[in-house]
Amino acid sequence: xxxxxxxxxxxxxxxxxxxxxxxxxxxxxxxxxxxxxxxxxxxxxxxxxxxxxxxxxxxxxxxxxxxxxxxxxxxxxxxxxxxxxxxxxxxxxxxxxxxxxxxxxxxxxxxxxxxxxxxxxxxxxxxxxxxxxxxxxxxxxxxxxxxxxxxxxxxxxxxxxxxxxxxxxxxxxxxxxxxxxxxxxxxxxxxxxxxxxxxxxxxxxxxxxxxxxxxxxxxxxxxxxxxxxxxxxxxxxxxxxxxxxxxxxxxxxxxxxxxxxxxxxxxxxxxxxxxxxxxxxxxxxxxxxxxxxxxxxxxxxxxxxxxxxxxxxxxxxxxxxxxxxxxxxxxxxxxxxxxxxxxxxxxxxxxxxxxxxxxxxxxxxxxxxxxxxxxxxxxxxxxxxxxxxxxxxxxxxxxxxxxxxxxxxxxxxxxxxxxxxxxxxxxxxxxxxxxxxxxxxxxxxxxxxxxxxxxxxxxxxxxxxxxxxxxxxxx
Amino acid sequence: xxxxxxxxxxxxxxxxxxxxxxxxxxxxxxxxxxxxxxxxxxxxxxxxxxxxxxxxxxxxxxxxxxxxxxxxxxxxxxxxxxxxxxxxxxxxxxxxxxxxxxxxxxxxxxxxxxxxxxxxxxxxxxxxxxxxxxxxxxxxxxxxxxxxxxxxxxxxxxxxxxxxxxxxxxxxxxxxxxxxxxxxxxxxxxxxxxxxxxxxxxxxxxxxxxxxxxxxxxxxxxxxxxxxxxxxxxxxxxxxxxxxxxxxx
Numbered sequence: 137x138x139x140x141x142x143x144x145x146x147x148x149x150x151x152x153x154x155x156x157x158x159x160x161x162x163x164x165x166x167x168x169x170x171x172x173x174x175x176x177x178x179x180x181x182x183x184x185x186x187x188x189x190x191x192x193x194x195x196x197x198x199x200x201x202x203x204x205x206x207x208x209x210x211x212x213x214x215x216x217x218x219x220x221x222x223x224x225x226x227x228x229x230x231x232x233x234x235x236x237x238x239x240x241x242x243x244x245x246x247x248x249x250x251x252x253x254x255x256x257x258x259x260x261x262x263x264x265x266x267x268x269x270x271x272x273x274x275x276x277x278x279x280x281x282x283x284x285x286x287x288x289x290x291x292x293x294x295x296x297x298x299x300x301x302x303x304x305x306x307x308x309x310x311x312x313x314x315x316x317x318x319x320x321x322x323x324x325x326x327x328x329x330x331x332x333x334x335x336x337x338x339x340x341x342x343x344x345x346x347x348x349x350x351x352x353x354x355x356x357x358x359x360x361x362x363x364x365x366x367x368x369x370x371x372x373x374x375x376x377x378x379x380x381x382x383x384x385x386x387x388x389x390x391x392x393x394x395x396x397x398x399x400x401x402x403x404x405x406x407x408x409x410x411x412x413x414x415x416x417x418x419x420x421x422x423x424x425x426x427x428x429x430x431x432x433x434x435x436x437x438x439x440x441x442x443x444x445x446x447x448x449x450x451x452x453x454x455x456x457x458x459x460x461x462x463x464x465x466x467x468x469x470x471x472x473x474x475x476x477x478x479x480x481x482x483x484x485x486x487x488x489x490x491x492x493x494x495x496x497x498x499x500x501x502x503x504x505x506x507x508x509x510x511x512x513x514x515x516x517x518x519x520x521x522x523x524x525x526x527x528x529x530x531x532x533x534x535x536x537x538x539x540x541x542x543x544x545x546x547x548x549x550x551x552x553x554x555x556x557x558x559x560x561x562x563x564x565x566x567x568x569x570x571x572x573x574x575x576x577x578x579x580x581x582x583x584x585x586x587x588x589x590x591x592x593x594x595x596x597x598x599x600x601x602x603x604x605x606x607x608x609x610x611x
Numbered sequence: 612x613x614x615x616x617x618x619x620x621x622x623x624x625x626x627x628x629x630x631x632x633x634x635x636x637x638x639x640x641x642x643x644x645x646x647x648x649x650x651x652x653x654x655x656x657x658x659x660x661x662x663x664x665x666x667x668x669x670x671x672x673x674x675x676x677x678x679x680x681x682x683x684x685x686x687x688x689x690x691x692x693x694x695x696x697x698x699x700x701x702x703x704x705x706x707x708x709x710x711x712x713x714x715x716x717x718x719x720x721x722x723x724x725x726x727x728x729x730x731x732x733x734x735x736x737x738x739x740x741x742x743x744x745x746x747x748x749x750x751x752x753x754x755x756x757x758x759x760x761x762x763x764x765x766x767x768x769x770x771x772x773x774x775x776x777x778x779x780x781x782x783x784x785x786x787x788x789x790x791x792x793x794x795x796x797x798x799x800x801x802x803x804x805x806x807x808x809x810x811x812x813x814x815x816x817x818x819x820x821x822x823x824x825x826x827x828x829x830x831x832x833x834x835x836x837x838x839x840x841x842x843x844x845x846x847x848x849x850x851x852x853x854x855x856x857x858x859x860x
Contacts, residue, residue: 143796153761155768156788161858162796163768166826167833167851392852420858422753 142307146384149417161384194220200235203276203289207235223296226271232296233271240278240287249275252290258335259292259358266326268346268356269295297354302342306412313432313606316413317466319345322353323406324459330358331399331455338397340405341385342412384408384418388446400448403455407443410458419444431606435465491607498595499561499570505577505588506554512584513548516541547582554588557595567608570599633703633840648688654703654839655684656736657770661762662711663741664748668755669715677738683714684736702850703840704763708756760857767854771833775825786811787821794822795829 141150143159154160197209200222207224210232214221219238226233238252256273263269271293278289302319305311323345330337337344337358346354387404390397412418414426414436425437439461445451452458557573560566577592579585598604633654663680670676687710748758772795776788790807808818837847837854 144793153765155765156772156792158768158772158792158796160764160768161855163772163833164764164851164854164858166795167830167837168848388856391855392849 146418148384148420151420195237197222200237203278204235204291207233207293209235224293226293232298234268234294234296236292236294238290240289248290249288256292262330262333262335262358264326264329266322266353266355267330267358268297268354271295294356295354297346297348297356299346299348299354302345302347302409302413305347306342306416309416311413313414313430314466316410317436317462318351319347319353319413320406320410320462321459323355323409324455324462326353326355327399327402327406327455328459331402336397336399337402337405338390339385340402340409342409345409387448389448398448399455400451400453403443403451403453403458404445404448406455406458407440407451410443411440414440427602431602431609433465433603436462439465491603494598494601495561495564495604495607498591498598499558501591502554502558502561502570502573502577502595505584505591506551506556506558506573508584508587509547509551509554509582511551512582513544513551516544516548543583547584550576550579550582550588561595561599564608567599567605570595570608574599633842651688655687658703658707658763658766658840659684659736660741660744660766661759662707663736663738664745664762665708665711665755665759666715667742667745668758673742677742679715680738680741681736683711686714702842702846704760704850708759757857764854764857767836768833771829771836774832774836775829778828779825784821787825791818791822791825794826 142148143150143162146159146162148159148161150157150159155163194212197211200209201207204224206226206228208227210223210225212220213223213234219236222235222237224233224235225231252273252275256270259270260273273290273292275288275290277286279286302311323340327337327340335358337355339357340355344355344357346356348354385405385408387397387401390401390404408418411423411426414432415429425434426432426440427434427437439458442450442452442461443458452461553569553576554573557570557576560569560573574592574595577588577595580589582588599608633650659680662683663676666680666683667673667676670679753761772792775795776785779785779787790810791802794802802818802822804815804818804822807822808815811818811821813821834847834851837850838844841847841850
């Protein structure tokens with residue numbers, strides 16, 4: 137267990153009072169009937185005595201190979217409550233695909249096949265750049281034990297997404313607010329599209345949000361999807377634990393019943409994911425708005441909190457509205473697709489024109505102020521080299537050559553950090569150096585203090601702005 | 612049969628309670644019904660701490676808070692307040708909180724006068740231990756009601772986990788709990804079976820099987836505990852849903 141303070145199941149921070157250091161929410165959720173159905177159906181499985189019944193052991197690639205002649209099964213990508221996913225090559229098209237198999241224990245129910253077919257058809261109908269494509273689905277006969285008849289193994293063949301999921305990004309701590317702001321609109325697009333098609337995801341969570349190497353978001357596992365246009369109860373996806381989403385991300389109405397849940401439950405889950413992306417933890421209890429926990433635009437608070445409204449009617453009513461909300465806050469273009477294999481060199485410049493301008497003008501003023509100081513210093517050197525001694529210079533202080541020398545020297549000394557400060561600000565690099573330059577501009581070292589002091593104040597004001605601070609921190 | 616075996620983690624523990632004690636209390640409807648008294652007493656002994664926390668949040672003085680809590684339970688057990696409980700509002704948790712609120716608002720002063728008249732509490736509540744526990748409570752801004760709900764859930768969970776642990780101890784498998792408990796809050800993949808198996812001296816497959824049994828038994832006991840506090844077993848899932856919602860708020 138990587139971090140004892142975080143629930144390995146739902147990713148939430150463990151409260152201090154967690155019994156036996158286990159996540160109370162997951163403990164309570166584990167008691168639900170929907171979980172029990174799965175457990176109680178297991179003893180009927182012919183393989184009860186094998187570990188497969190007590191916990192799903194994904195078949196090896198060799199075992200699967202014989203069942204899927206059209207595929208070359210390359211590796212096991214992962215497995216979870218619902219089944220396992222393999223990386224495979226579709227040999228005739230020479231493309232990589234993901235093969236998802238449903239764990240056999242989840243399919244014992246007689247009506248599963250028809251429900252599976254219905255769900256798969258719905259999923260295959262969805263075609264969107266931010267939704268993992270379903271290419272094919274079906275069932276193959278799966279040998280269970282020597283003396284037992286074969287059972288169907290249900291599978292999907294899906295688009296292979298080469299990248300990471302959002303959970304990995306969040307737990308690596310690699311996710312910057314401006315990247316979160318680039319991811320959210322893409323999720324919104326996908327959800328809006330699916331909702332328009334009458335499909336509710338019902339299990340939006342970081343594990344289901346994939347980001348490929350080019351930074352494109354792909355939502356996977358519309359596994360709980362349910363046709364919202366159909367009558368309640370007519371299309372209840374799986375009778376087992378999959379009916380429930382993941383408690384932490386579930387809308388209140390979803391927690392209380394699986395009925396009466398519409399697309400706005402997805403908007404709530406999106407709000408939880410959004411909050412977690414910004415702050416690193418899911419909202420719990422009396423949670424603070426994001427801007428209180430991290431340096432993000434306070435206007436984002438409203439977007440996040442409105443997505444998280446308890447009452448569906450008080451939430452955003454459409455995923456597209458969440459996108460509009462985000463875009464209004466961060467300017468039309470959020471950061472470009474993120475590439476996590478490369479480090480981000482200049483995120484604020486790319487992410488926010490406005491922010492860039494905020495910093496650019498004081499930076500230029502700083503360069504000018506530093507330049508003036510340095511010119512004064514160089515002038516003095518030049519006069520010195522020409523043999524024009526300082527007592528001939530009009531700016532003598534009480535005809536004190538030493539004092540004059542010091543004044544010019546300090547003028548130059550103040551100029552150099554100011555120049556560096558301006559440069560660093562333009563590059564969004566060192567906030568400390570920028571602040572040092574501002575202080576140097578304020579300290580009456582130079583004869584140009586009347587000019588540089590206002591610049592120093594300006595820079596200090598800009599550099600203490602929370603958004604600017606955040607931009608520097610992340611750069 | 613393996614199916615039978617998973618029913619209990621061991622067969623040595625004869626303990627166990629009637630399933631829905633709260634329904635016994637409710638159906639009795641008479642203050643002096645002894646079954647109901649016993650059932651209510653058992654419930655109170657389990658869930659007094661959330662109530663104490665609530666009172667303590669309202670009352671600064673430790674002695675007063677302890678007296679009030681004691682008096683409330685005495686009042687509850689002896690006055691037949693339960694007989695007046697609204698059947699429709701079913702849940703023991705809700706009933707207890709409402710009764711306590713009313714008691715604090717109306718009854719407390721009357722009880723004060725009667726106190727020295729010899730009303731004696733039949734429950735053994737370690738209020739001093741409760742007080743030391745209370746001192747560790749975070750002093751955040753959550754309302755006494757919220758804190759009550761939260762403590763209710765933790766008390767319930769602690770109790771269920773304790774039962775699971777006790778069963779394992781009886782079966783001589785005390786190490787299982789520590790190594791496999793992660794699986795209780797997650798699914799079967801939450802446990803590192805290689806590691807657990809090494810620590811427990813068994814094969815990973817056996818560890819997986821043990822974790823499965825543990826999860827199943829936990830679920831059974833958890834539902835049993837929740838069932839004790841609702842009027843009808845059919846309400847268990849609903850109550851679990853509400854408990855989950857409590858944890859989110």
